[in-house]
Amino acid sequence: MRVLMFGWEFPPYNSGGLGVACSGLARALAKENVDILFVLPKHIDVSEPSIRFLFAGLEHLQFKGVNTGLQPYRTASEYSRFRALSENDLYGDNLFSEVLRYASLVPQLIDGETFDVIHAHDWLSFPAGIEAKRITGKPLIVHVHATGFDQGGGAHADRRVWRIEKEGMEEADMIIAVSEYTKRMIVLHYGISPEKIHVVYNGVDADLHTGTPSARVVSPLKLKVPGYKIVLYVGRLTLQKGPDYFLRAAALVLKHNPKTFFIIAGSGDMERQMIRLAAELSISANVFFAGFVRGGELERLYRSADLFVLPSVSEPFGITPLESLIADTPVLISKQSGVSEVVSHALKVDFWDIEEMANKIISVLRYPPLKHELSREGKNDALRLTWERAAAKCVMLYRTLLAMIQT
């Protein structure tokens, strides 16, 4: 079985979940004896012997975290803002033209390659996937890690993104969604028949992709002072991720538990707004903005925290809570997330219910048995969510798809 896979980013050149998911899934598929031809828009140095990479040659494309050392640009508006600030504006008007150029490079890229299935991750690579299908007639799977509606905070999507997503979903022979939550969105907002959509939950690497065993000793954070508790947020600072709800809950928590620190790890277009909000709420002294953090540093944050909070307004899946659980820190997650479908041993809350969020944060900080039970049992939940499991399901879907096409 050989699969032509289209992606947009790949660790360590990734901004967040999409790259992590693509790499986790591709590596696990390789272990299942699937040949992966992984196409990326531009050349990067990846050391992953089990996967063969093809690079489209969009060498000017700037990956988040590389040139700026800062923010990702998963949303078109973020990208435009970023591009407006960028000096070396040498190519394409915007992200959309990059996406289309990516597709236009497909014919020469796959010339001479053979494969059975095309698998494209997220809208950025859907046009490339459609192009590959058009040329070869091979079946196309589009894998939806997020929709424009998630990035728009649940109710709205960029029209242009929506159009590309919808075309990809319609052209695809099969759709993989990362959660039932996302599947419902695809049915509701894109008019796709539910029979065409299959849910494959993401996994998490037990070594947190730091390449080091999780049992290693991580030096504690300086903020880890006796008597003080740490509550952690990890994610981009965008409308979708709900950092503002986190800060408002923090203000409530501090009224009752003044000895609490809140760490916000991540950057994004709401960063300045969040710093201002912390000041308005008069909680700046207890809130720390750590910027974009990855690898060992991120693991250190996870391990230092007493509780991890995912306050997302709309989260298709959400790998970070699983990473936190692997690092032995319990999680409070938004009910508006895919990950809440697979983790039982977590506290759950509607993102807008700030009082309940604060109630649960304080409960974990005050009642140690709650923290211990949640972290111990939650870790077991997370460890069950392996990429191997996700890969096995994908292989099953590839076979189903090929059998469907033969008949």
Next chain:
Amino acid sequence: MLSVCAYFHVHQPYRIKRYRIFDIGNDHEYFNDSSETDLNNRRVLAKVAGKSYVPTNEVLLGLLKKHPEFRFAFSFSGVLLDQLESDFPDVLDSFKRLIATGRVEVLADTYHHSLAFFYSPKEFKRQIQLHSETIWRLFRVRPHVLRNTELSYRNDLAKWAEEYGFEGIMAEGWDHYLGWRSPNFLYRPKDCQKIKVLLKNYRLSDDIAFRFSERSFKGWPVTAEKFAHWVNAHHGTGETINLFMDYETFGEHQWEDSGIFHFLRALPGELMKHPETMFRTPTETVRALHTVGEFDVPHILTWADTERDLSAWVSNDIQRSAITELYALEENVLRTKNEKLIEDWRRLQTSDHFYYMCTKWFADGDVHKYFNPYASPYDAYIAFMNALNDLKLRIKTRIPARRRTPAVV
């Protein structure tokens, strides 16, 4: 002769509302949820009474009139009786009518449906006494046979019951302790001289309580005729068939459309088609039958799950910490002499609160989830601990610090 001895357990807890951290120190009402959820105790009881208690009482009253030989027993929790008395007096009256026939026995129980025996024997005794007084006040009868919360049982409980003066005690007829022996006889609890233990025939009881409408059950559909045949097959190999089940079996766990009422209406007649089958209440049973051997239970035995232990209530850290902290308050709570405060502390002892915190098969969405009014065991724990911390504050304001024992800090 083969006697059929049935008791129905009637209990509804005072569930704790979604009591938040912010309520501590401000709101001292833990059980007054008024939402449209299953945390609203009044709403739940209205539903259960309408679907189960009222129609089943009616069926049983009819049966008592029709069959002069028919008799059975109830075990009520005090907290259920409290709720009936304050909100549903008509339903309570229908129970009174049944008991007034003289053929319906009432068992002794803990007032607050608590696991107090295993945490505070003194408190346990107080709850048994409170319960007996209430049973006398409402029904004018005195219990002679003890049934402990969740059918929990151990050698020392039987010993305690004997010394207290009970003639009989209930337990699960669990194979692990019976070995090759049958639950269909009376046994003498280890180290006891007079008291007799009645063992639940869990197979026949559960054929009704759990499997009645289960189509995959090989005995389905369970008809009165078929069930009477199963019971009567024990003539010669047993003396009493003890059928113990939750009263909500009728109409709530097994819905009316399953035919459960039809079954109940027909059962006594079918059973008595065998001339040697008769009905006895638990007290009549212990007075009529001799024991055939010793029942030795060194570890806690309950009705629940495949383990038949207390693990559904106190197996994880949150359950254990919650119940331990609760009982640690005993001395200080009682010292306040504040009736409302003491009653709230006791209502928090109801075993259901700890059951809701069970994470054993949480992920599988099984029976524990079905009976859980909270979205998760953790939500149950948070509400409980917040209420408990408010209770601690109330104790503080009532007892000067130097007179408090260290449990309240």
